Amino acid sequence: MIRNFIxxxxxxxxxxxxxxxxxxIFMLNGKFVxxxxxxxxxxxxxxxxxEINASDEELFCIQNKEVDFVVALNQTSFDKFISKVxxxxxxxxxxxxxxxxxxxxDIKYIFAPLTQEALNLGNIKVANSIALGIxxxxxxxxxxxxVKKAYEKILKDKKExxxxxIEAYFIGYNYIQER
Amino acid sequence: MNEKELLKGNIAIAKAALNCGCxxxxxxxxxxxxEIGEFLSGEMQKRKLAYVCAESEIAAINMALGAASTGxxxxxxxSSCAVSLMQEAISYASSDELPIVIVNVMRAGPxxxxxxxxxxxxxxxxxxxxxxxxxxxxxxxxxxxxxxxLTYKAFYLAQKYRTxxxxxxxxxxxxxxxxxxxxxxxxxxxxxxxxxxxxxxSRPAREIHSLEPSQNKLNxxxxxxxxxxxxxxxxxxxxxxxxxxxxxxxxxxxxxxxRHAKALCNHYRKKGIKMGLFRPKTLYPFPYKRLNELSQKVxxxxxxxxxxxxxxxxxxxxxxxxxxxxxxxxxxxxxxxEEEMVDASKNVLKEYYANI
Numbered sequence: 449m450i451r452n453f454i455x456x457x458x459x460x461x462x463x464x465x466x467x468x469x470x471x472x473i474f475m476l477n478g479k480f481v482x483x484x485x486x487x488x489x490x491x492x493x494x495x496x497x498x499e500i501n502a503s504d505e506e507l508f509c510i511q512n513k514e515v516d517f518v519v520a521l522n523q524t525s526f527d528k529f530i531s532k533v534x535x536x537x538x539x540x541x542x543x544x545x546x547x548x549x550x551x552x553x554d555i556k557y558i559f560a561p562l563t564q565e566a567l568n569l570g571n572i573k574v575a576n577s578i579a580l581g582i583x584x585x586x587x588x589x590x591x592x593x594x595v596k597k598a599y600e601k602i603l604k605d606k607k608e609x610x611x612x613x614i615e616a617y618f619i620g621y622n623y624i625q626e627r
Numbered sequence: 628m629n630e631k632e633l634l635k636g637n638i639a640i641a642k643a644a645l646n647c648g649c650x651x652x653x654x655x656x657x658x659x660x661x662e663i664g665e666f667l668s669g670e671m672q673k674r675k676l677a678y679v680c681a682e683s684e685i686a687a688i689n690m691a692l693g694a695a696s697t698g699x700x701x702x703x704x705x706s707s708c709a710v711s712l713m714q715e716a717i718s719y720a721s722s723d724e725l726p727i728v729i730v731n732v733m734r735a736g737p738x739x740x741x742x743x744x745x746x747x748x749x750x751x752x753x754x755x756x757x758x759x760x761x762x763x764x765x766x767x768x769x770x771x772x773x774x775x776x777l778t779y780k781a782f783y784l785a786q787k788y789r790t791x792x793x794x795x796x797x798x799x800x801x802x803x804x805x806x807x808x809x810x811x812x813x814x815x816x817x818x819x820x821x822x823x824x825x826x827x828x829s830r831p832a833r834e835i836h837s838l839e840p841s842q843n844k845l846n847x848x849x850x851x852x853x854x855x856x857x858x859x860x861x862x863x864x865x866x867x868x869x870x871x872x873x874x875x876x877x878x879x880x881x882x883x884x885x886r887h888a889k890a891l892c893n894h895y896r897k898k899g900i901k902m903g904l905f906r907p908k909t910l911y912p913f914p915y916k917r918l919n920e921l922s923q924k925v926x927x928x929x930x931x932x933x934x935x936x937x938x939x940x941x942x943x944x945x946x947x948x949x950x951x952x953x954x955x956x957x958x959x960x961x962x963x964x965e966e967e968m969v970d971a972s973k974n975v976l977k978e979y980y981a982n983i
Binding site: 468471472475480481482483484485508509510511512513 | 631633799802803804805806883886887889890893961962964965966967
């Protein structure tokens with residue numbers, strides 16, 4: 449089975465960070481996986497996105513017309529990438545920064561106030577990890593060992609942030625069942 | 628050492644270069660390959676190797692020529708419009724018979740273009756943009772693992788044949804990440820003690836230059852170079868065949884584009900059309916002979932590239948009149964998606980398959 453993801457938002461929201469963490473988790477789970485960032489003259493606040501493909505078999509396409517899951521961390525990326533969700537696919541939207549608005553009826557929506565939840569946790573920067581937690585819950589239910597390993601690898605120079613991000617991850621992970 | 632890690636193509640190239648003994652790197656930053664220099668700037672300093680961020684690409688490659696003449700393994704890296712600046716020096720290095728590795732992580736042209744991925748430098752790399760009779764070995768990686776493997780091979784072939792080698796990647800491959808391992812360098816070291824400029828202590832002086840005022844000597848030199856190129860053409864052709872055992876339709880593609888082309892093959896296999904892929908890993912020497920053999924089995928060959936059809940002429944030269952040759956391509960930007968290739972190939976295939 450092949451699954452693909454687009455993670456999008458503004459520069460500084462940690463789009464590429466959770467993209468890399470997600471890719472690492474898939475790798476640790478023994479999947480074939482590719483990570484391709486949009487790149488360019490990006491700056492803090494500019495649009496950033498990356499596409500991740502994960503598969504049990506050898507993977508060929510690294511860019512797809514449509515994807516199974518989109519994470520949109522702000523309004524601009526919600527508007528831009530809603531058209532990239534496959535029919536019956538899912539979009540996770542940061543409702544703290546984007547209006548709740550269902551323009552398509554052939555996809556599933558998860559609106560979650562990621563920025564607000566992150567602020568409640570005391571660090572606005574971990575909104576991305578909350579989104580990753582939600583994504584984990586609705587996809588592979590990743591083992592926590594591998595999630596921790598991936599965070600430890602990516603945040604090896606910022607060890608003090610690992611615990612907070614994993615807390616945020618669990619807030620996202622538990623978000624679905626609470627509602 | 629052999630454990631898989633998540634690596635960007637650019638970082639894979641840099642790590643492989645260090646691992647096979649690159650002693651000197653000269654370069655100037657340009658997207659989408661800047662991570663190569665960025666990574667090496669730290670690592671080479673730690674290992675007390677020579678890293679120079681030059682004042683321009685022209686300076687960088689000429690520094691590489693100088694360092695190579697002393698016998699050091701050298702690399703420079705850049706992208707498209709800046710590789711254009713290096714063409715004169717590549718011609719010099721070919722005549723001087725200097726082993727240098729040039730990495731081109733292609734972006735969009737012509738001219739300044741922009742930083743989008745592209746395969747628009749096939750012609751520049753394989754034909755060469757410098758003056759005179761020379762040829763340059765060109766290797767084309769298709770995955771991050773091949774960025775490692777072909778970097779090793781680039782250094783090896785450069786030393787073995789005393790000639791510049793271009794590693795031709797593209798922006799997508801440079802920037803993307805996937806699991807790969809920095810394996811051991813599988814190639815032997817080449818003894819260069821017979822020609823390097825290392826001080827002439829207790830031996831006669833040597834010279835390396837391309838200037839040759841004697842027409843007889845210059846003719847002999849070029850004929851010798853071409854003997855070397857013939858050997859390279861006979862020995863070093865490398866390619867991948869994907870599902871080619873029972874082909875009815877043959878796809879040709881190189882580099883990153885070949886990955887999506889495999890998805891296209893699988894798409895048609897499911898529909899009962901026996902499609903296979905031929906992917907040259909060496910663009911010079913181009914594997915004409917094998918492609919010719921394969922094309923005898925099919926009615927149509929579809930060449931797919933991220934440019935307006937540059938490898939196409941080599942495909943035609945290989946296929947000759949064995950089969951019809953069609954082309955699908957776009958110059959730059961997002962890679963051709965599976966769906967786009969399916970749509971474009973329908974027009975070609977409906978001539979041979981009624982229910983497509």
